Amino acid sequence: MIPSIPQPRALRAAYVAYVAVFFILLALPLVVVAAFAFNDSQFPSLPWEGFTWGWFFGSERPMIGAFHERGILRAIGTSAFVAVGVSVLAVAVGLSNAFLFNRYRFRGQGILYIFMLLPLVVPGIVLGISILVFSSRVANGLWDMAQWDVEALRPGLTLVILGQFSFIATIATLVIAARLQKFDRSLEEAAMNLGAGRLVAVRTVTLPYLTPALIGAFVVAFLMSFENFNTTLMLVGSDAPLTIAMFDRLKEGSTPLLNAVSLLLMLGSSLLALVMIAFQRK
Amino acid sequence: MKSGARLGLMLLLAPLLLWLILLILIPHVDMFLVSLRERVGVGEYRISLANYLTFFQEPLYLWTFLRTAVMSILATLITLLIAFPVSYFIAKIARGRSRSALFLLCLVPFWVSELVRTFGWMILLRETGIISNLLQWAGLVSGPVEMLYNDAAIMVGLVYTSMLFMVVPLVTTLESLPDEVIEAGYDLGGTNTSVMREIVIPHAAPGIVSGSIVVFMLSLGNYLTPTMLGGKDSLWFTELIYSQFIVRFNWELGAAFGFMLLLLSSLIVWGMLRLTGQTLERTMG
Numbered sequence: 001m002i003p004s005i006p007q008p009r010a011l012r013a014a015y016v017a018y019v020a021v022f023f024i025l026l027a028l029p030l031v032v033v034a035a036f037a038f039n040d041s042q043f044p045s046l047p048w049e050g051f052t053w054g055w056f057f058g059s060e061r062p063m064i065g066a067f068h069e070r071g072i073l074r075a076i077g078t079s080a081f082v083a084v085g086v087s088v089l090a091v092a093v094g095l096s097n098a099f100l101f102n103r104y105r106f107r108g109q110g111i112l113y114i115f116m117l118l119p120l121v122v123p124g125i126v127l128g129i130s131i132l133v134f135s136s137r138v139a140n141g142l143w144d145m146a147q148w149d150v151e152a153l154r155p156g157l158t159l160v161i162l163g164q165f166s167f168i169a170t171i172a173t174l175v176i177a178a179r180l181q182k183f184d185r186s187l188e189e190a191a192m193n194l195g196a197g198r199l200v201a202v203r204t205v206t207l208p209y210l211t212p213a214l215i216g217a218f219v220v221a222f223l224m225s226f227e228n229f230n231t232t233l234m235l236v237g238s239d240a241p242l243t244i245a246m247f248d249r250l251k252e253g254s255t256p257l258l259n260a261v262s263l264l265l266m267l268g269s270s271l272l273a274l275v276m277i278a279f280q281r282k
Numbered sequence: 283m284k285s286g287a288r289l290g291l292m293l294l295l296a297p298l299l300l301w302l303i304l305l306i307l308i309p310h311v312d313m314f315l316v317s318l319r320e321r322v323g324v325g326e327y328r329i330s331l332a333n334y335l336t337f338f339q340e341p342l343y344l345w346t347f348l349r350t351a352v353m354s355i356l357a358t359l360i361t362l363l364i365a366f367p368v369s370y371f372i373a374k375i376a377r378g379r380s381r382s383a384l385f386l387l388c389l390v391p392f393w394v395s396e397l398v399r400t401f402g403w404m405i406l407l408r409e410t411g412i413i414s415n416l417l418q419w420a421g422l423v424s425g426p427v428e429m430l431y432n433d434a435a436i437m438v439g440l441v442y443t444s445m446l447f448m449v450v451p452l453v454t455t456l457e458s459l460p461d462e463v464i465e466a467g468y469d470l471g472g473t474n475t476s477v478m479r480e481i482v483i484p485h486a487a488p489g490i491v492s493g494s495i496v497v498f499m500l501s502l503g504n505y506l507t508p509t510m511l512g513g514k515d516s517l518w519f520t521e522l523i524y525s526q527f528i529v530r531f532n533w534e535l536g537a538a539f540g541f542m543l544l545l546l547s548s549l550i551v552w553g554m555l556r557l558t559g560q561t562l563e564r565t566m567g
Contacts, residue, residue, distance in 0.1 A: 033402045106291060124503050229506050
């Protein structure tokens with residue numbers, strides 16, 4: 001089926017209708033979440049009790065809005081902290097990996113490349129528990145040997161950052177490597193002919209060329225980290241990132257506060273995605 | 283210069299090796315070792331297969347494991363069936379601006395967290411939810427209907443959550459199929475079905491494989507969707523792992539569960555790659 005080959009009218013109509021239904025169902029859950037953020041009720045469900053901004057700006061019980069709810073604000077801060085940490089690490093390591101696989105040929109390279117892809121096909125919860133098990137073993141070992149208590153190796157934000165990094169680094173590598181692949185190396189050679197050293201050539205020619213990919217990788221890593229649930233769940237300590245904090249509240253029963261937070265999340269990630277697209281266009 | 287290149291290689295290798303060895307290789311080996319440990323006294327362990335025996339002898343564990351596997355495969359198939367026509371529409375029927383707009387629309391839901399998406403389905407499906415109210419309003423049912431907390435709800439959630447990871451690879455591979463090839467198929471007397479079967483689907487095979495692998499992985503390792511949308515009888519294997527680790531603090535058994543999950547997912551990924559003659563570098567990289 002292709003536009004240049006005529007098809008029966010009914011078949012075309014049915015196909016378009018199918019695609020339309022698909023997109024409606026795709027949008028429906030998000031629209032519903034967003035709409036009930038404005039319901040003047042204690043529950044995010046019908047009946048509709050009227051429009052309110054209370055779940056965003058309300059400051060008194062029973063309607064404490066998202067901007068006045070300490071727990072949620074702190075969780076957003078924690079998530080942002082983790083996401084920045086993961087993104088910085090992932091982009092740095094991803095850049096190094098991209099150069100390694102693009103510029104060097106060495107024995108075992110193929111196997112190393114496959115090994116680098118593996119974190120993508122390991123279930124997130126398994127990544128989480130394996131890091132948890134190993135870090136506890138190291139922490140216990142250090143304690144037994146030297147009575148040295150390394151807080152960073154116990155469940156907490158350091159482990160969450162490492163756990164998320166362990167698979168997000170692969171994605172950052174792929175994003176950056178894809179752009180480096182397209183780079184015309186004669187530009188670098190031209191810079192070196194003009195007297196630049198190798199490092200200067202990379203810094204002044206190659207890195208500016210890679211900037212859109214670096215920003216893209218950073219944004220993707222940030223979003224993936226912010227949304228991550230499985231790996232985080234196994235490694236989290238007392239400071240809960242937003243997804244975990246919202247999950248805990250959702251289990252106890254939801255108020256439209258969660259809808260308001262969700263709507264803010266949607267706006268935030270759409271904004272980031274737009275920033276990324278703007279940079280890719282350049 | 284030679285030694286400079288060597289130094290550069292070492293410097294670039296270091297972060298990669300640190301990452302893969304310290305965060306992937308050793309932790310997984312360690313998890314496997316812990317799963318082989320049997321507790322015989324306070325702080326005393328010996329090596330045995332006891333945890334794996336428990337896994338195979340306790341019907342609940344084995345049953346949950348198999349159920350999770352079968353439902354994940356089913357979720358992958360359903361996702362593929364729903365996504366394929368849509369991807370084909372985006373790649374081959376839609377033109378210019380509307381194509382990129384539709385593609386972008388597919389991505390939008392996945393910029394927000396899985397938690398929000400699941401929450402949306404809870405609001406839709408629950409007893410006091412939108413669909414239940416809609417059905418009552420239309421006079422189709424007389425009282426509230428509970429559509430949450432069953433396997434069908436889990437399936438809806440899984441398919442919705444992983445849709446993007448099927449659509450993107452499918453659109454990418456279908457876009458690379460020239461229109462002329464499809465036209466040639468019709469010119470040679472092909473029908474809609476035969477062109478689809480002999481030209482489009484074989485060409486889309488790499489996309490189908492990589493999409494299926496990712497969707498299967500995401501479903502198998504999902505914790506959120508089964509926990510929030512499933513009922514008491516619809517236990518997911520990841521929930522067992524979580525409860526052994528966090529609630530019961532039986533890390534040995536939990537590690538064995540984790541290893542079984544890893545084994546299953548690796549086997550299925552490997553099998554799918556073998557079956558279709560693809561490699562991991564080509565489907566993922």
